[in-house]
Amino acid sequence: MEPTPKPNIPELFLKPYNPAEHEDALYEKWNNSGYFNPDNCIKDGITAPDAEPFSIVLPPPNVTGVLHMGHAAMLAIEDILVRYNRMNGKRTLWIPGTDSAAIATQSKVEKIILKEEKKSRHDLGREELLKRVDTFAEESKKTILNQTKKMGSSLDWSRYAFTLDEKRNKAVMTAFKNMYDDGLIYRGNRIVNWDPKGQTTISDDEIVHEERQSKLYTFKYSSDFPITISTSRPETKVGDTAVAVHPDDERYQQYIGQTFSLTFCDVPIEVIVIADKEVDPEFGTGALGVTPAHSKIDWDMADRAGITRRPQVINEYAKMTVSGRLAGLKVNDAREAVVEWLRNENLLEKEEVITQNVATAERTGGIIEPLPKLQWWINVNKKFNLKHSEIPGLKTGDEVTLKELMIATVENGGTDIFPERFKRVYFNWITNLNDWCISRQIWYGHRIPVWYKVNAEGRENPLGEKGEELYCDTIAPTDDGWEQDSDTLDTWFSSGLWTMSTLGWPEQTDDFKTYHPTTVLETGYDIIFFWVARMILMSTYNTGQVPFKNVYLHGLVRDEKGKKMSKSLGNVIDPLDMITKYGADATRLSLIIGSSPGNDVPLSENKIKGYKNFANKIWNISRFVLTHTIDTNLSTSPTLSARDQEIISDLKIVVTEVSNEIDRFNLYLAGEKAYHYIWHELADKILEESKPILTGADAAAKLARQYVLNECLTTSLKLLHPFMPFVTETVWQNLPAKMKDQDLLMVAKWPKVE
């Protein structure tokens, strides 16, 4: 049934709100206005030139990624903060960017090339591969960026940054050089986490431990060796150089210091019995075989015992390098072969099933093979002189370590973490932190700014490597004979600079001076170590400023039963589908309401549908109010009844509550309050009770109520705009000019907080 058309109502109000009809055009309108860029807001007098800055950097999604609900939640939260602060008159900047995601992107392209051309990266060569990866990334980034816009994100695209572009590269080179000159970056040969699948080293944080069943074998190297040892990796025992026991263990006292020459599984080995207090006498036989080249702990034990012989028996492809029956076998096959040999030789005493946590590479799933390698590291425990400090509790010139710097930043309130409990998680991580391995054996990424040259004299360089000179700078040396380090940097090294590099650092740009430190960093709690901590390290060290004043950590989006969304479970809700079906506004609100900071968010399609109904509710409220007010001249301030005044004062209370909750980052409460007010107060009560007044004979009362309804409508649209920008702006665009203080709701003034 067609409702009776009212004369002056814009026609589009005569049918239900259809998001798909408005959203894309509206985004274009916002973008074309230029007001995503704070400079334009100042130029047009919308924002005061000396207004307080408010800045956020977007956690850059992978160039090759597609938008998922996690991104959608992040964009919704950040856009709410940004729109709210922009409407509040702050110089508001939200910087977009994408991340090269080194290993992930390179291996994706490698796979495609292998499939289509049957070629490996080595067939193509470094230069050609990089060209291909660049092309792929360039093409692929359009997808994620367009999807980002679909959510309504009011990002300043004129400041778009890519982790591998020229400006960001300069920042990376500069930071490396600074740390190198301070002795905080060093080259060291020791056990690294080698990923045989990805063919690169990875940092401790990129490891995930997987629980697996494995076997613990108890045996002797040979029948004439007096000590029985236990291991879950018998194949590594061909690389043993010692057997360690606890210094107080009476069973083995007589052997300490003795050396035995043996043949183990066709391999001649020489083991010395050493005492080390790290050995647990209660575990196994209380004695362990020390394999310095293939275990971090054993490497350290060898150090303590002064053992220099550290034969490597496993290579980068997780294959045995020894001769004899194990030659060339993969580690798993070698394990079987060793066990079979032990059985035949009657040396195996026990075999028990144990559960073990196996270290795997997060990106590739490959089982980590600890190997000794010469790599670049950041020393987190070395004292250095803090060149400049604006960090609370630290003065310029203080002697600190990077660890201390990271702790002080949060402890002294330079950076506040929200929710609070993650501070403890942060401190706990830093306390356990070891030196950070930053070099990677992949090609896509920032190449290490270090060059080597073989020198004729064979003199030692500062690292003590004979015959090689070393040069570190942000640009290549000009004279001949230098060769650049072939490794690239851990992607988190450049990500750690993100707040600074997006604002122009190392140049002292106006942007950097105005917007750094940034106001809020909003991200998932799962990357607090990878990213948040590294940004604090990089920024405080390089600039003496904290990278951000606040950290807001959101939870993970899960399905309605609280399960992780995954393709294999078939429970993935695609944000783009939801935007098409229910609109970006509904999708946004569904990710905000019911989602408290730091906790995971359960999401169902039904929930999103519910908020689509809400968008339509707003539509109909607007239609009702316009129907009854559009033809009336409301320029004079009418005399309000007691009830009218009460409505206005209730409205102000809601404005204050919503504002306060946003200020406290309680977006879920703010959204819920606005939602509840608009639906159950404004629509259900105020509109209903206004009907008789609007159709009644008392002209003065009618005029007053019309005024009140207009106030309620415009204020509600403003309150809701950060949460549901599209529907509120669509209505706003169709309000008569006399009701608006700005043509665009996006830059209208936030209602006054009492």
Added chain:
RNA sequence: GCGCGAUUAGCUCAGUUGGUAGAGCAGCUCAUUUACACUGAGACGGUCGGGAGUUCAAGUCUCUCAUCGCGCACCA
């Protein structure tokens, strides 16, 4: 092993400094050619995981136990 979080209505979750238990969804009963069925009104529904303590008063603070989830470390 160390630490963190959760446990409140059928489901998903709120509950700010201790002061008589809340929302959304689902279900139930009515109403309705209405600004809006993408609707409204109403009722039902909880010894707040168990136990102990502090207090005039505990969902909230303390202790303890249980179950679930997560993070970090890790022993060969």
